[in-house]
Amino acid sequence: xxxxxxxxxxxxxxxxxxxxxxxxxxxxxxxxxxxxxxxxxxxxxxxxxxxxxxxxxxxxxxxxxxxxxxxxxxxxxxxxxxxxxxxxxxxxxxxxxxxxxxxxxxxxxxxxxxxxxxxxxxxxxxxxxxxxxxxxxxxxxxxxxxxxxxxxxxxxxxxxxxxxxxxxxxxxxxxxxxxxxxxxxxxxxxxxxxxxxxxxxxxxxxxxxxxxxxxxxxxxxxxxxxxxxxxxxxxxxxxxxxxxxxxxxxxxxxxxxxxxxxxxxxxxxxxxxxxxxxxxxxxxxxxxxxxxxxxxxxxxxxxxxxxxxxxxxxxxxxxxxxxxxxxxxxxxxxxxxxxxxxxxxxxxxxxxxxxxxxxxxxxxxxxxxxxxxxxxxxxxxxxxxxxxxxxxxxxxxxxxxxxxxxxxxxxxxxxxxxxxxxxxxxxxxxxxxxxxxxxxxxxxxxxxxxxxxxxxxxxxxxxxxxxxxxxxxx
Numbered sequence: 001x002x003x004x005x006x007x008x009x010x011x012x013x014x015x016x017x018x019x020x021x022x023x024x025x026x027x028x029x030x031x032x033x034x035x036x037x038x039x040x041x042x043x044x045x046x047x048x049x050x051x052x053x054x055x056x057x058x059x060x061x062x063x064x065x066x067x068x069x070x071x072x073x074x075x076x077x078x079x080x081x082x083x084x085x086x087x088x089x090x091x092x093x094x095x096x097x098x099x100x101x102x103x104x105x106x107x108x109x110x111x112x113x114x115x116x117x118x119x120x121x122x123x124x125x126x127x128x129x130x131x132x133x134x135x136x137x138x139x140x141x142x143x144x145x146x147x148x149x150x151x152x153x154x155x156x157x158x159x160x161x162x163x164x165x166x167x168x169x170x171x172x173x174x175x176x177x178x179x180x181x182x183x184x185x186x187x188x189x190x191x192x193x194x195x196x197x198x199x200x201x202x203x204x205x206x207x208x209x210x211x212x213x214x215x216x217x218x219x220x221x222x223x224x225x226x227x228x229x230x231x232x233x234x235x236x237x238x239x240x241x242x243x244x245x246x247x248x249x250x251x252x253x254x255x256x257x258x259x260x261x262x263x264x265x266x267x268x269x270x271x272x273x274x275x276x277x278x279x280x281x282x283x284x285x286x287x288x289x290x291x292x293x294x295x296x297x298x299x300x301x302x303x304x305x306x307x308x309x310x311x312x313x314x315x316x317x318x319x320x321x322x323x324x325x326x327x328x329x330x331x332x333x334x335x336x337x338x339x340x341x342x343x344x345x346x347x348x349x350x351x352x353x354x355x356x357x358x359x360x361x362x363x364x365x366x367x368x369x370x371x372x373x374x375x376x377x378x379x380x381x382x383x384x385x386x387x388x389x390x391x392x393x394x395x396x397x398x399x400x401x402x403x404x405x406x407x408x409x410x411x412x413x414x415x416x417x418x419x420x421x422x423x424x425x426x427x428x429x430x431x432x433x434x435x436x437x438x439x440x441x442x443x444x445x446x447x448x449x450x451x452x453x454x455x456x457x458x459x460x461x462x463x464x465x466x467x468x469x470x471x472x473x474x
Contacts, residue, residue: 441456
């Protein structure tokens, strides 16, 4: 059985006496590894060494920090097979998809390295003729990075690359469901020769995550996770007024207008809903379709959903893989059952499969209503409710009548429709005639309960800075 140790100050360290974290393969349910859980003392030590390393790292010219990031990107590519194998075993992804995730992580690392010569301040006009006002961008210090289970390789680099180029050091807490890939990344960090203490990666139980987040030296906490965990992080931030950056829940609506290419829309919706078993923050979670094309689109979706086969993707990559846990599967199935009891019509899926692994079939529900739980609550699985509308104003109102506002989708060929939705949707992102993909150079930020701050692009990088105003009289 595989075992892993935590990575602190550039070294893999021995266990601190805590009960190891068990890691299971969700495609089989089998125990595949035990990972050292960091002790409270190790968590505190990681923050201490990160704070020490940051002082020297932050003084380096940004272009030198960029050189280290490029070396790290090269190491990620060189180790993509090992990272992918670890991720596939603990997530249920195919080896190809898991290895490609390491390649994408290398690309976003290279992207953020390019900010080295572009972290700009401002010169602000003064009211006095003998005075100059400067606004400088400075690192925050130590950043605690809390990583989710669904895209743990990409999200880890998505957070630490901008933090590092801005001059911060990081302490990373991977998900307890997918920690193995994080330690493969630690080996890439070691191979790339980054200064010890700049990147620290520790698996830990939830109580010790609170210890991490409430250390005085932690100036920022960045999380991709649920609303409930986001609220906990906001509480942690109160301890020493740390800065939060939170990507939380999502419930992406897709509006399908009468002029949409229905085959294209159906194919994209199914791919969005079934990729990684629907465990994506921006996966389409509800479809609003115009009454004139409702039955045609529903028939296309029914056919495509029924064709999806489940199974171990390490054996057959054409199959849809498992959910992260049996608990997640049971909770999703209960939501489907409640929706049917409330009047939804089951068009495909909706049954608990027999056999090993945490699988759930692609499930399509019609005749759903706006106030149903299945429409209002995030599913985070391969279940799709479909609702009918008569006017674009009605569709926009229903899409906006929600607690979340992370991403949104529109299918239309009419520019007036696109502009109306673009200026009226209450979400941080709108994708027209395609499904969400989070471009590196964009800004992935949610409205409402979907979060605070954001990732990617210039604005995502600047999240990891603070400002200093310098007023100079001469």
